[in-house]
Amino acid sequence: xxxxxxxxxxxxxxxxxxxxxxxxxxxxxxxxxxxxxxxxxxxxxxxxxxxxxxxxxxxxxxxxxxxxxxxxxxxxxxxxxxxxxxxxxxxxxxxxxxxxxxxxxxxxxxxxxxxxxxxxxxxxxxxxxxxxxxxxxxxxxxxxxxxxxxxxxxxxxxxxxxxxxxxxxxxxxxxxxxxxxxxxxxxxxxxxxxxxxxxxxxxxxxxxxxxxxxxxxxxxxxxxxxxxxxxxxxxxxxxxxxxxxxxxxxxxxxxxxxxxxxxxxxxxxxxxxxxxxxxxxxxxxxxxxxxxxxxxxxxxxxxxxxxxxxxxxxxxxxxxxxxxxxxxxx
Amino acid sequence: xxxxxxxxxxxxxxxxxxxxxxxxxxxxxxxxxxxxxxxxxxxxxxxxxxxxxxxxxxxxxxxxxxxxxxxxxxxxxxxxxxxxxxxxxxxxxxxxxxxxxxxxxxxxxxxxxxxxxxxxxxxxxxxxxxxxxxxxxxxxxxxxxxxxxxxxxxxxxxxxxxxxxxxxxxxxxxxxxxxxxxxxxxxxxxxxxxxxxxxxxxxxxxxxxxxxxxxxxxxxxxxxxxxxxxxxxxxxxxxxxxxxxxxxxxxxxxxxxxxxxxxxxxxxxxxxxxxxxxxxxxxxxxxxxxxxxxxxxxxxxxxxxxxxxxxxxxxxxxxxxxxxxxxxxx
Numbered sequence: 001x002x003x004x005x006x007x008x009x010x011x012x013x014x015x016x017x018x019x020x021x022x023x024x025x026x027x028x029x030x031x032x033x034x035x036x037x038x039x040x041x042x043x044x045x046x047x048x049x050x051x052x053x054x055x056x057x058x059x060x061x062x063x064x065x066x067x068x069x070x071x072x073x074x075x076x077x078x079x080x081x082x083x084x085x086x087x088x089x090x091x092x093x094x095x096x097x098x099x100x101x102x103x104x105x106x107x108x109x110x111x112x113x114x115x116x117x118x119x120x121x122x123x124x125x126x127x128x129x130x131x132x133x134x135x136x137x138x139x140x141x142x143x144x145x146x147x148x149x150x151x152x153x154x155x156x157x158x159x160x161x162x163x164x165x166x167x168x169x170x171x172x173x174x175x176x177x178x179x180x181x182x183x184x185x186x187x188x189x190x191x192x193x194x195x196x197x198x199x200x201x202x203x204x205x206x207x208x209x210x211x212x213x214x215x216x217x218x219x220x221x222x223x224x225x226x227x228x229x230x231x232x233x234x235x236x237x238x239x240x241x242x243x244x245x246x247x248x249x250x251x252x253x254x255x256x257x258x259x260x261x262x263x264x265x266x267x268x269x270x271x272x273x274x275x276x277x278x279x280x281x282x283x284x285x286x287x288x289x290x291x292x293x294x295x296x297x298x299x300x301x302x303x304x305x306x307x308x309x310x311x312x313x314x315x316x317x318x319x320x321x322x323x324x325x326x327x328x329x330x
Numbered sequence: 331x332x333x334x335x336x337x338x339x340x341x342x343x344x345x346x347x348x349x350x351x352x353x354x355x356x357x358x359x360x361x362x363x364x365x366x367x368x369x370x371x372x373x374x375x376x377x378x379x380x381x382x383x384x385x386x387x388x389x390x391x392x393x394x395x396x397x398x399x400x401x402x403x404x405x406x407x408x409x410x411x412x413x414x415x416x417x418x419x420x421x422x423x424x425x426x427x428x429x430x431x432x433x434x435x436x437x438x439x440x441x442x443x444x445x446x447x448x449x450x451x452x453x454x455x456x457x458x459x460x461x462x463x464x465x466x467x468x469x470x471x472x473x474x475x476x477x478x479x480x481x482x483x484x485x486x487x488x489x490x491x492x493x494x495x496x497x498x499x500x501x502x503x504x505x506x507x508x509x510x511x512x513x514x515x516x517x518x519x520x521x522x523x524x525x526x527x528x529x530x531x532x533x534x535x536x537x538x539x540x541x542x543x544x545x546x547x548x549x550x551x552x553x554x555x556x557x558x559x560x561x562x563x564x565x566x567x568x569x570x571x572x573x574x575x576x577x578x579x580x581x582x583x584x585x586x587x588x589x590x591x592x593x594x595x596x597x598x599x600x601x602x603x604x605x606x607x608x609x610x611x612x613x614x615x616x617x618x619x620x621x622x623x624x625x626x627x628x629x630x631x632x633x634x635x636x637x638x639x640x641x642x643x644x645x646x647x648x649x650x651x652x653x654x655x656x657x658x659x660x
């Protein structure tokens with residue numbers, strides 16, 4: 001069968017992503033091998049770290065290279081199966097890549113129910129939500145009454161971080177770009193306050209909003225957000241470094257010149273990877289699903305349409321156009 | 331009685347210290363008040379944080395101001411006492427400031443024995459050694475076999491950090507400026523390796539010396555040392571931010587552009603203040619004294635002479651001229 005794909009055509013290290021970093025391609029699939037399933041891809045998941053992965057490609061390494069299919073997680077319907085107990089018609093989540101049809105090896109995918117939380121498995125119940133959950137609860141360790149600041153709060157991870165912090169009885173401030181994102185955070189997600197970084201100086205607004213300082217800062221952005229927040233941390237603060245989306249387009253991104261304030265504040269700045277918490281995923285998913293079904297956790301998906309728009313959809317993330325988890329429906 | 335003092339004459343924020351940041355002054359002391367002792371100052375202690383304190387002065391605040399006596403800890407002999415149980419002739423450690431004679435209020439000083447460890451109470455048994463002890467053991471949490479990197483390793487704090495790390499069965503690498511400091515670290519203090527930052531690129535040497543990465547980095551320096559070390563940390567590394575002496579002379583010092591590597595390495599960067607550990611000082615001093623008396627901890631003092639040289643002695647610290655704890659004998 002004939003299958004459309006998007007291949008990696010450029011390494012965007014030190015510059016913004018461009019449409020021509022990808023090449024449209026069409027290939028002929030052979031017969032399905034034993035121990036694999038063939039799925040028709042229905043949804044693709046988008047994540048800022050995908051640009052980071054592209055920056056590590058090399059034409060010479062044995063890993064991901066120019067000309068490879070762009071890597072991505074997604075959801076698909078099984079159209080052919082040579083794996084026991086995985087019937088045609090089942091829905092799976094797995095590393096489908098940017099292609100209309102994907103062959104997946106047993107062990108690399110998970111069969112999921114085709115219920116109202118289907119796409120949530122790429123977002124709030126997938127790595128996005130799990131990143132928010134473990135990063136906030138395990139690394140940030142919020143205590144009731146703590147002031148929690150989230151940068152990139154209207155993004156997939158940030159919007160979940162802020163809501164979990166509210167569930168933990170914290171006071172939550174989010175930074176986001178523009179009045180509509182800020183209104184969504186306060187009116188629909190229950191954030192206590194927001195800072196529109198396009199219109200306001202984060203540092204000055206934090207002095208007003210959190211005169212006693214920030215106890216937990218969950219950073220998805222880097223750059224000015226991180227540097228400003230570091231001047232406003234409270235004694236014993238936990239700074240959780242999760243993402244640095246403001247840095248992705250820059251050849252030589254700045255470091256946080258105010259890092260030394262962690263000494264005066266006896267504070268900690270910590271990075272983490274989701275893979276450190278794998279054994280606890282089921283428990284985390286159980287709690288996240290419970291909060292969603294109880295109406296305590298709002299998850300919003302920004303769904304673009306059409307396989308031809310995959311490159312443009314990834315670029316959206318870096319222009320701040322998305323509100324909530326970025327997906328593409330094929 | 332007539333007493334010579336050094337007053338603060340300039341705020342060195344964003345620039346190197348200069349001799350004329352201090353003014354020589356002479357004042358007349360009144361009769362000693364009740365509840366105080368009068369001491370003839372014998373030794374003054376010097377520390378990079380003293381420049382930081384000067385940078386926070388303001389002519390208008392009620393705190394330290396231009397024209398005030400320069401603050402410093404020191405050792406003196408009691409020449410007059412109006413405090414019960416503190417006899418004339420006793421030795422005390424306390425906040426004497428830059429003056430030949432100081433009046434100290436009961437509760438602000440400690441009576442110490444006039445033994446072979448007298449001056450060590452300003453260094454390895456004072457805040458310098460305690461900073462090394464708690465910063466390394468509590469914040470850095472070195473495990474046997476860990477690779478520990480110390481920047482500014484020939485300084486008062488760094489030289490103690492490296493030796494305690496050796497006592498904890500770690501592999502210890504120190505950065506220092508120049509071959510004589512490096513030789514002292516390996517030949518006398520037992521460091522496993524050194525990097526002469528004036529002659530070698532820290533980043534490149536670390537790849538050779540610690541191919542498996544740095545488990546604990548104790549940073550007294552900031553700047554290039556911190557940024558280079560961040561590219562070479564191992565998974566789960568602890569980066570202890572203690573000092574930033576390379577930053578003191580700069581108007582807009584850089585931040586660590588490589589900070590984001592703490593995400594990929596699931597690492598932590600933590601600041602601390604000694605004051606968080608006050609209740610444990612006696613235990614720490616007991617262990618430090620034991621190591622010194624057993625010959626396991628070498629402490630070196632760089633003793634300058636003459637009260638008139640106080641400003642020049644502080645400036646020495648920032649030119650990297652000192653080896654070991656910087657003191658001035660009056």
